[in-house]
Amino acid sequence: xPTRRLMFIDMAYTYAVVKAxxxxxxxxxxxxxxxxxxxxxxHPLADVTGxxxxxxxxxxxxxxxxxVEGVAFAKPWPRFLNPLNFIVSQAILVRxxxxxxxxxxxxxxxxxxHSTADF
Numbered sequence: 431x432p433t434r435r436l437m438f439i440d441m442a443y444t445y446a447v448v449k450a451x452x453x454x455x456x457x458x459x460x461x462x463x464x465x466x467x468x469x470x471x472x473h474p475l476a477d478v479t480g481x482x483x484x485x486x487x488x489x490x491x492x493x494x495x496x497x498v499e500g501v502a503f504a505k506p507w508p509r510f511l512n513p514l515n516f517i518v519s520q521a522i523l524v525r526x527x528x529x530x531x532x533x534x535x536x537x538x539x540x541x542x543x544h545s546t547a548d549f
Contacts, residue, residue: 484505
């Protein structure tokens with residue numbers, strides 16, 4: 431059973447962009463040379479950087495890495511409701527992540543949570 435796990439919160443590129451550019455090493459580097467046995471990459475705002483779907487996607491990148499692509503605007507609401515849509519969409523993502531962790535509580539202990547955002 432893996433012991434060192436990393437949740438990596440990153441908003442740089444969606445999986446589709448990484449795959450199209452052939453930059454899978456960008457994702458594989460998150461294992462830190464094998465230090466982390468399992469990595470869960472979370473992109474909370476994938477639709478802002480080019481994702482077309484309003485659905486949260488869970489991608490099995492490798493057996494040792496899972497990618498979760500969230501959205502900023504999950505609901506097809508009018509534009510003036512974007513602030514509320516954003517809050518609801520992020521709440522849906524957090525609830526999904528919490529449910530995933532709860533269902534696998536003995537397998538999803540993260541040794542480190544890292545974000546690339548500077549703010």
